Amino acid sequence: MSALSSLPEPRWGFIGAGKMASALIRGMIRAGSVSPSAILASDPSPEARNALAADGVTTSPSNAEVALGSDVLVLAVKPQAMTEALAGLDGGGAGKLVISVAAGVPLARLGAGIGTGARLVRVMPNTPALVGEGASAYCLGPGVTEADEALVLRLLRSVGIARRVPESLMDAATGLCGSGPAFVYAAIEALSDGGVLVGLPRELATQLAAQTVLGAARMVLATGEHPGALKDQVASPGGTTIAGLHALERGAFRAALIGAVQAAALRSAELGQEAPGHGPSRA
Numbered sequence: 001m002s003a004l005s006s007l008p009e010p011r012w013g014f015i016g017a018g019k020m021a022s023a024l025i026r027g028m029i030r031a032g033s034v035s036p037s038a039i040l041a042s043d044p045s046p047e048a049r050n051a052l053a054a055d056g057v058t059t060s061p062s063n064a065e066v067a068l069g070s071d072v073l074v075l076a077v078k079p080q081a082m083t084e085a086l087a088g089l090d091g092g093g094a095g096k097l098v099i100s101v102a103a104g105v106p107l108a109r110l111g112a113g114i115g116t117g118a119r120l121v122r123v124m125p126n127t128p129a130l131v132g133e134g135a136s137a138y139c140l141g142p143g144v145t146e147a148d149e150a151l152v153l154r155l156l157r158s159v160g161i162a163r164r165v166p167e168s169l170m171d172a173a174t175g176l177c178g179s180g181p182a183f184v185y186a187a188i189e190a191l192s193d194g195g196v197l198v199g200l201p202r203e204l205a206t207q208l209a210a211q212t213v214l215g216a217a218r219m220v221l222a223t224g225e226h227p228g229a230l231k232d233q234v235a236s237p238g239g240t241t242i243a244g245l246h247a248l249e250r251g252a253f254r255a256a257l258i259g260a261v262q263a264a265a266l267r268s269a270e271l272g273q274e275a276p277g278h279g280p281s282r283a
């Protein structure tokens, strides 16, 4: 039995039951790392609550009720809704391990909103957690214990990989792993479009595109080789791949991806500075 599996099962309370919370909850249930009966979730939206209740999760419109019934809290509301959500805990975060997945919101701001005694962890997960292929970065606030970190890892490792970073790198991680799946979906869609352009049926093109991305990613992780070296193994002199790579370079493909990560990281930092309710999403 591993050290993690010998830990007592805590009750997990999710504040906000939208896309990221659902991906984590369903990923954890799917991995068997927690039973639905040990999960509570609050959300003002009946649709969000009903969707999770169908998975056996106990739901409530009240953040305070979920906080009261939970050992560990996961804050999964939009950054702009964080101040209101924390106020809604009604002091129920005091003395608890509280994990925030919100982009940009610094530990100091969370601590000020929750009040005394909470042990805070900031996590940047991603939605592939739903299928057990998540990539998360996390940092620890003051007073977080080894047992707390073990619980955080129990959550994150049940749905993918997790790497600890200093808080100063959380916005960077947000630009890469938090937002990154969307960049890759756009790439898969474009690869599929390319397949259709040269005559493949759409369904076949999308399946080949997605599996090609999955296979290439697995090659990077399994071989430990530099992606550039793996790229060279595909490109024969005078062959098809180098012709395609030339077209990519003309389209500034790599600059576009580098810029996408940078833009997302900058936006994460901005979200951390903005007063609640005044972000562009409310404009």
Ligand SMILES: NC(=O)C1=CN([C@@H]2O[C@H](COP(=O)(O)OP(=O)(O)OC[C@H]3O[C@@H](n4cnc5c(N)ncnc54)[C@H](O)[C@@H]3O)[C@@H](O)[C@H]2O)C=CC1
Pocket (backbone or CB within 6 Å): 015, 016, 017, 018, 019, 020, 021, 042, 043, 044, 045, 048, 063, 076, 077, 078, 079, 081, 084, 085, 088, 101, 102, 103, 124, 125, 126, 127, 178, 179
């Ligand atoms: N969607 C993604 O790929 C990722 C999202 N995140 C972070 O996760 C957080 C949630 O994002 P999503 O799930 O995408 O958004 P979402 O809009 O799907 O979910 C947020 C939920 O919070 C609920 N909510 C609003 N005010 C609330 C309050 N006062 N108390 C309780 N619940 C409240 C909303 O009704 C909604 O269901 C954000 O902070 C985001 O930065 C982090 C990594 C990836």
Ligand SMILES: O=C(O)[C@@H]1CCC=N1
Pocket (backbone or CB within 6 Å): 103, 174, 178, 179
């Ligand atoms: O777009 C967003 O704001 C969230 C945070 C990271 C990924 N999605």
